[in-house]
Amino acid sequence: MSRKGIACISISVSCLLLVALLAGGALLVRPAAAQQSFAGQTLVITDWGGPWGESLRRNVAAPFEKKYGVTVKFDVGKSYENLAKVRAQRHNPQIDILFVDYGASQWAAQEGLTVPLSNYAASIPNLADVYPQAVAPGQAFVATRVSAQGIMYNEQKIKKPVDSWAALWDKDFEGHVGVTGIQWGTGKMVTTAAFLMGGNEKSPDLGFNKLKELRKIKIFESASQVAQLFQQGEVWIAPQLGPAAYALQKSGMPIRFVLPKEGAFGMFDNMSIVKGGKEQLAALFINFALDPAVQVEHAKDLTVGPTNRKAVLPPDLQQKVPAGEQIGRLYLQDDRYANSQLPAWTERWNREVVPMITK
């Protein structure tokens, strides 16, 4: 009995010593140990799939997996679909990072589904170098990349120069014009139309009145859907995100992408830390995605703008993507306001714009 007791004590003591040693070691080489502790874990991040997902996998997720010994899984869907998943998993989160558009990110923060980045400030030092436009109020979430939304057109079918959103209303292209659905970028199509009437998202009446002038339009909900419509020859001209347009161009389609004079939209893709998920690991991933070198590689691959001001792009790429000063020149819609108006806009959209598909 007493011998057993001694054995027990000596084992516990040696265990304690070992723990103390490890802890001491960890203190000495803290970053390395911090990396070690995540090995074998799986981080789940939402994503849009397509060229976005492939590029995020190659340039961000894969090197992150290598560095931390973890597995990164993608949960693919549109922004609002992925928001719906996080909502449904509120009590048992399966997703660690919500990577979606501004509108969905804001809903998630508002409903307390995510935690502010400031909770993990020490793990996200790169946040200090991010353009202020890319950080949400209260550090609720941060954009890791920015795309410009301009006009994509088929240069074989359209020979006239295109430099204005008004081209979507050009009667010569009637029957071959695509417009984004009401959900896309939280009502960006309404704002686009309002631009042409001298307004913006705060004057939706102007937008809807202009939209009602459209005839025989195609309405699409995703970048992949409009790419398909271009390939089928159904659509010649449509609003599109830079990365999607350049991906289609790379595939050999006769595509041109222009930033209209009334203003191209800056579309931020935002990462939030899901509450109750692997919050610490999620914070490390976000920091990794904000790293200047990682952002440059991702930007080159996807033709997308970085959000870290230390990420310097090669000159040829600077022409194509919003970077540096250009971010300031992009039109940033008040998505917070647009979010609050979306139910009413959807109601009007269903009645006033959807019938124009067949008119």
Add this chain to the structure above:
Amino acid sequence: MVDGTVAGDPPASAGTSGERETTAPTAIPYLLLAPSLLLLGLLFGTALVLLLALSLSPGAIPVQPGSSVRFLGNYVRFLADTYYLGQLAVTLEIGLLVTAACALLGYPVAYSLAKAPPGRRRLMMAIIVTPLLTDPIIRAYGWVVILGNEGPLNRLLLRTGLVDAPVKLMYNWLGVVIGLVHFLLPFMILSIASVLQKLDVALEEASLNLGHTRFGTFRRVLLPLSLPGVMAGSTIVFTLCISAFVTPQILGGGAIQMLPNLIYQQIVELYDLNFGSAMALILLVVAMGGLLGFQAIARRLWAEGQPS
């Protein structure tokens, strides 16, 4: 030895157990039903109660806050609005159109299926059921490729000179109907064939012998006798059709907003669970109405078809 007794036993025991069942009713059928009833009651019942509760709370766009219709605001918003009633009508129209098309297209196939020798019947069955094994999204995108402006069908029409410009075959109601008919036809064929198979061939032969033409035989003998199959198939096709979501979404190209698409918009896109639930319940009531309607028609036709 043991084998021998077992092999010899079944006919006798089957007979006695059959007699026993008819003389003394047991609780066995109810016990057998209990698990599925419990499961349905719990899952379906709970979901329904939740849906009803949600639908009674105000949604994102409340109707006259504080008015007398406080709890029914979402229903009023739907039922007092010609837009939503119009979309309900579109849903029902497409449902009826698809059901009729399935019945017309499915009957001849079902007839030849019922008359085919067993070997060929198995092959036909496999072919008929194949569309059901494909994912609805892939099936719909298959049609997108076929029906597109530059798809094979339009290219054929243009090359043969039948048309001058591509015919609009999708992103309208036609595309939705084509996609839904393709999806739902197997249900109709199998329902009708299962009834036709059981009909006595002698009835058909007698009718022909007694002077009816082939068409007369079909109209006066075959059709009335197989109506239960047509009606069962119609019930399945109609309910699946008005609750279809993926096919109208893809082949309608946004131009056709059937009720399920509007429910998706409210619940997933706008997170207005309240209005979405109200719409879902309205669709459920309409589907039930449709079902009862079909059954009433079936019963009347059945009664008319019987020799007086």
